[in-house]
Each structure stands twice: as structure tokens, then as C-alpha cells.
Amino acid sequence: MQASSSLYELRRASHAGSWYTANPAELDKELTSYLSSASQFPLPEGAKLKGLIGPHAGFSYSGPTAAWAYINIPPSHYKRVFLLGPSHHAYLSTCALTKSQYYQTPLGNIEIDREVTEQLHAGGGFQYMSQKVDEQEHSLEMHAPFIRKAFGEGVKLVPIMVGNLNAKSEQEYGERLAPYLADDQNIFIVSSDFCHWGSNFDYYHKEQGLEVHQSVEKLDRQGMQLIEDTNPEGFEEYLQKTDNTICGRHPIAVFLNAVRSYSLATFGSKVSDKIKTKFVKYAQSNKAMKKTDSSVSYASSITYFQ
Template sequence: MQGRESRGARSRRATHAGSWYSNHGADLSRQLENWLSKADLCHGPARAIIAPHAGYSYCGACAAFAYRQVSPAVVKRIFILGPSHHVRLSGCALSEAQKYETPIYDLKIDSEIYSQLEATGEFEWMDKRTDEDEHSIEMHLPYIAKVMEEYKNQFTIIPILVGSLTSDKEAMYGRILTSYLGDPQNLFVVSSDFCHWGVRFNYTHYEKRCGQIHQSIENLDKQGMDLIESLSPQAFTEYLNKYRNTICGRHPISVLLQACAPLARSRQCSLKFLRYAQSTQCRTMDDSSVSYASASLVID
């Protein structure tokens, strides 16, 4: 992490292309188009989406259900909130880059919005290594590029790396972002996988009344998803405190819920989960899996 004065890298490379997803633009574009064509537009236009960030072979089809709800003609700015996997961060951080590369085309960072966020005094700056090591934001960039392809010179992105926030900080960042969420020209992309289950994740919660282990995992995840749909940040926090579910994007999700709370008092807000999947179906305590879910938030 660093201060504003050491910014200067013009471009953040697509460091996970070729391993987590195709590094061939045409092939990647066709793959994303195929997944999007199989997803229904049923809860849009999205003001915010929640979507996974694993390798596309695991979660690409699931993520399509969130991105299908986006109305690209309306969107001018895209905020991307991704959890920090590799560095300890007690707040949120911005990128030092001016653009993010993808195999499809490059995405320009919104320097004006970054200046506004910096002026709050509540944001740090990522160094280049931290930025390029992190996958939670990058995994959304090709989908953004694909969905926005017809308008590729008419929008900007605002990547935000979210650390391990206290409830008070989640509320504070929510307050900062509320006005941006309220603008129909802005889209929020919240990056999160759901339960990481198994010994290798140090999490083996299992309720036998649910049936097989994978059914218990699904029940646990869907309890959390129901609370997220209720738009209650307090209820979601209580759920996390009770079950310790290993939802890696729990802090970005909580920031979104906090940002939505003031809007929900005067406007119709509806968040709906559209797809759920698991990398594998666990049946023994030696198995492991990661869950994925896609959701869309509509504000009338």
C-alpha cells in the first residue's frame, strides 16, 4: 500500500488471463457471449450486481446471470468492489493505474471519481504488485468489457479493493458510496464467492438434518442470500457472526447493503439472487467445494 504521490503506472496487466480465463480475445468473447445467451433478463436494469470471481470454468456460467441484467446503454461508470485476498487492509484502496487491460479491450479508470473518493480521506492507494496479484477485481473485467462492448469508449471504471472492515467502517464506506449508487448512470459490481467448504479452507460446518454435505452447504448459503435480499446489513452481519460462513466478499456485500439502506427508505429497492452453483458436490469430510451466486439489485 502507498500514498498518492507514488502513483504513476499507466496500465494494470491482465495477470490472470491464460490461467483463470482465456487470453485470446476472440475466444474469450465467444465464450462470454455463449454464457450470456443462456441467461434470462429477468431482474433488470441492474443498479448493482453480485457475481463470483473464480476461474471461468467454475463460475463463468453462473456470473452470466448477473451480467445479463445490465443495461449497457444507460451505464457510464462502473464501480467494482473486490475483497482483498493477499494483503491485510483495514479500509479500502484505489488503484494507481490509469487503465486495466483485458484480452477484449482496455478499461479506463475514472480519475474524477477517484479524486472525489480520495478527498474523503478514507481511501488508501494500492501499489502495482498488490493490484496485479489480486484476482477479485480482474475476474470481472472481461465480463464488463463484453457487456459494454457497443459502448466501449463511453464508460469508465472505479476499482475499489475492500479490506477486512469493521461494521462501523462498512457503514462509513456505505455512506460515502450511497450517492453514487443512487445515480442511474452508475453500476456497482460486487465481487464475491460464497461458502469455501472443506478442511483446506478450515471450515467444515455440517448440519446433518439437511442431508448430504453439499445440501447443508446450499442451505447455509441460501440463508445468507435470503438475508442479503432483505437488504438488512445488520441481519447479514448477525448471520456471519453466527455461522462464520466463508463468504470472501462479505465486506463488499455489506458495504453495498449499507449504501442501499438510505435509498431503500424513499425508493423501491429489490435485490434478487438469480443463480447458485457449487464447484463440486461434497459428500465426505475429505471433499471440498466453493459456492457461487449471482444477484441483481434494481432501484425504481
């Protein structure tokens, strides 16, 4: 997937007009409505928001859930957003970076932090993706309008497409990113939907005595609890045991390992009480009842340092 050495100016908003509206006024109104309907989490005094997990489906499905994470962002506090998302179309066994200089959104372009992107590439383990691969992927793009809306035009973006990593690689990438997590001017956003259930996804986990949608929620919340516990090993075991179709499993695990690495370096403990992750919203595209139904789950979390 190695791209050519030359930069290109714009990563086009290739899903605008289909997954979300391409009309700037309508998009701004839609995002404003989602954010207005969400509630802020009562962060402790002095706490610093350092990370979000949010979904990446079409905005009519996932936008209201994503807003529950984005409503907590104080934009003036950050200069740089690290955006981690999975690859749905291109097979990738490492992590890939953009060669673009700007991410296009209908609300205005977001500048790519070329200096940090090139630092990551120079350190090894990160490759560049082609423009075609970059623009095919929706997991990163679906967060770009929210980022432009929440942060305005002053923030820079570091998009990272996370491939099909093993647990060792997830830990290594987390350790690589931990120093950036420690910088108060940086925030991490992880793109992931949760359970994809039913005939559309060939996944049919169901517990006896529960409706399908209840079983799906119980399954998702087991994984969400492990994320809140900053437990990447437990999260990996849970995924192996349940096969839950969490598409952003690898970006989530990289982020968990980054948090753990930061905690160990800063507080001398892999899981410090100075670091908290809380899920603030959970929803499903529809309440599946039978095997012929399909649904996708959406969840949003925040991670903050005290």
C-alpha cells in the first residue's frame, strides 16, 4: 500500500452526498442538532479530556451517538487531533498515514500535521497509503465533519489507518503513540462501531432468555467495561471468545495500550486512578428481534486525565 513519495493537496470528502449531506449549511445544522441533543459528562474540576471513541456510520444512524462524545470537547485546549480508524477495504498489517496536506469537509478543510506524520513514518512501522485507499475508507472521514465543527479551523489532524494487528503490534504502536498522548495539546479520537448483528454480517450471537437486541447490548457492554478498565489483554480475550464484530477493535486496542504506556511512565502503574474512561452513550441502529434482522451498535466514550 506504499504511496508515491509526492504529497497531494486534498483528501477529498468522498462520502459527502451519500453517507452525509454535502451541503455546508445543512450539515452544520444537522451537527448542531445532534450536539444540542447530547449532554456533557460532568468532568471533575481540572480534568483534561484526552480521548474519545465514537462511531462512523452514516450520520442519520450514528451522528446522535457520536455527538455525546464531541459535546465534551473544549476546542481552545488543543492544537492537534490524532484520529485512529480501521481499514474496511484494503488489507493492512501495519498502520498507514495520509500523504495529503488537507482533509476536505463541507464545513472547511482540516490541515494535516505533516511534521508529526513524517515523524511517525521516519520512526518505522508506519507506511503511507495511496490516495485511492485513503479516499475509499469511511472510518476516518466520518469523524472529519465533527472535528471541523468541534475544533474550528485552528486544529491540525494526524489520521492513522490501523490495520489487522496482533496483540504484540497493538502494544508496540500504543507505546509509540504514548508520548503524543502525554502532550496536553493533543487529543486522540478512535473510530469504531460495535456489534454488527444479523444476516448482513453473518453474526448471530444470542443468549437464551434474552431478545436479540438485549443480548447484543449485553455483549457490547462486556467489551465496553474492559475498555473502561484499560484492559487490552482482557479486551483481546473477549474478542477471541465472543467474535464480537467490533470493526475498530484494533484502533481501540492501540489506544488502550497508549493509555497504559502513558500511565506506566507517568504514575508507575499500568492502570492509574488518575486516568478514567467512561462510555457516555450507547445505541443500536434498530432493535433486532429475529435472525433475519440486522443491526449495528454505536457507542461513545471519553477518556480524561486528572
